[in-house]
Amino acid sequence: MYKYCLECGWNLSTAEGYSEREVSERAIEHFVATGHTVESLRLPPPIAIEN
Numbered sequence: 722m723y724k725y726c727l728e729c730g731w732n733l734s735t736a737e738g739y740s741e742r743e744v745s746e747r748a749i750e751h752f753v754a755t756g757h758t759v760e761s762l763r764l765p766p767p768i769a770i771e772n
């Protein structure tokens with residue numbers, strides 16, 4: 722799972738070692754803290770893998 726913010730550079734992926742639950746929780750935390758819209762993808766885009 723890969724989640725990213727539409728309004729700033731925030732993003733988080735299970736490829737970084739987080740569990741899906743942690744990614745979801747942190748996405749919610751980001752939304753609550755900033756009011757930003759967070760989108761999610763099931764698979765990381767290639768650019769995220771390269772980074």
Ligand SMILES: [Zn+2]
Pocket residue numbers: 726727728729730731751755757758
């Ligand atoms: Zn944001």
